[in-house]
Amino acid sequence: MTYSTPLEATFEGKADGTQAIIDIAQAAVAPQALEPGKVHVVALGRGQFQQIDLTGPQHTGVPARKSGTTVVRDVDSFLAYFDKHGDESTEVYADVESRTITAVLDAHTAAAARWGGHRLELRLRATSAWRAWIGADNALMSQGAFAEFIEDNLVDLVEPDSATMLELAQSFEATTSAEFQSSQRLDSGQRRFSYTEDVQAKAGAKGDIVIPATLTLALRPFEGCEAYRVTARFRYRLDRQKGALTLGFKIERPEDTLSAAFEDIRTLVDDGTPEEIAVLNGAPARI
Structure with missing residues (x-):
């Protein structure tokens, strides 16, 4: 049997000479550092590949999104945090039963869903x-x-x-x-x-x-x-x-006094937030 090139002779007896060429070529490639913030696909040889996701905060040092519930005790603190993190799609709920006011800062927009996991709660405390x-x-x-x-x-x-x-x-x-x-x-x-x-x-x-x-x-x-x-x-x-x-x-009738005080606080929150954001009567969806 004659061979047209020495390389063909090298792979005599292999079931798939082409795959062997790919394996040798891959082995010859120098290792390269993977860039954080991206998803990489790495060839392992013999047609096998592995996906490596480096987009998480442990790799980038940056949280993927804002999350968590911040608790404040007065209206001024509520409005200060709201002004920093709220937007036109933020939703605000006043729960008269628990006497809390909650802002879902990353609430769903009319066109798309958002996480709804970044929240601000005014949790009133009795004097x-x-x-x-x-x-x-x-x-x-x-x-x-x-x-x-x-x-x-x-x-x-x-x-x-x-x-x-x-x-x-x-x-x-x-x-x-x-x-x-x-x-x-x-x-x-x-x-x-x-x-x-x-x-x-x-x-x-x-x-x-x-x-x-x-x-x-x-x-x-x-x-x-x-x-x-x-x-x-x-x-x-x-x-x-x-x-x-x-x-x-x-x-x-102490309950009447508590209700009046809560309603006045709700009014202050309503007046301090953008006009297009209504303070809804109720509680946000659980997450």
């Missing part, structure tokens, strides 16, 4: 003053405990003013050992409690304490919001057998 008054709402306390509570929260009182309520608190503290015998509702709506002191220094001394029918408070339900006028009605229980008086208050 310490609101928690204190709500925590003691509708609970009867001893004279001493009630006096201490009033003294600790004088700054929230509007009517009666703090000076009047401080004097009342001090009266309750001074009569913790007295026996309260009767109560009388006055024409003004106030209530007068009559007591008798039975201590060695003031044996048989008698006196009265008058408490208002209601308290008017100025409370901020959420951090970063304005104060709202809140009405609380005095409550009491007089145990005539023991001469013991317990006191408390009942806040009128």
Whole structure:
């Protein structure tokens, strides 16, 4: 048998001489570095290839997209982050049940789907003053405990003013050992409690304490919001057998105050975002 070239003789006996030529040529190629940010196809020999994807952030050092939920506590922080990352297709949802406002910064456009994974949430947090008054709402306390509570929260009182309520608190503290015998509702709506002191220094001394029918408070339900006028009605229980008086208050419709505060915050967000972006009533789709 004769061969037209030496190369043909080299591959005598191989099932596929052409494939062998390709294998030798591939082996002779010098290794080359693969460029990050691209998808490469590498020949492994004998007709086999491998795809190598170097587009991920671990190769490029750049995240593929914005993602995650940022939580803020007030409207100013919400609008600052929104201005930096939002666009004309961003969607904003106000959830009255959870009292949160959420912006989906990469929401779907009218023409194309987007990831919807970059979000901003205004998660309102109750103030310490609101928690204190709500925590003691509708609970009867001893004279001493009630006096201490009033003294600790004088700054929230509007009517009666703090000076009047401080004097009342001090009266309750001074009569913790007295026996309260009767109560009388006055024409003004106030209530007068009559007591008798039975201590060695003031044996048989008698006196009265008058408490208002209601308290008017100025409370901020959420951090970063304005104060709202809140009405609380005095409550009491007089145990005539023991001469013991317990006191408390009942806040009128606190849920209405929370709803009003949330609606005002929603309005501030609506006014601070672009006109074409409406604040929707509800919650965004889960991801």
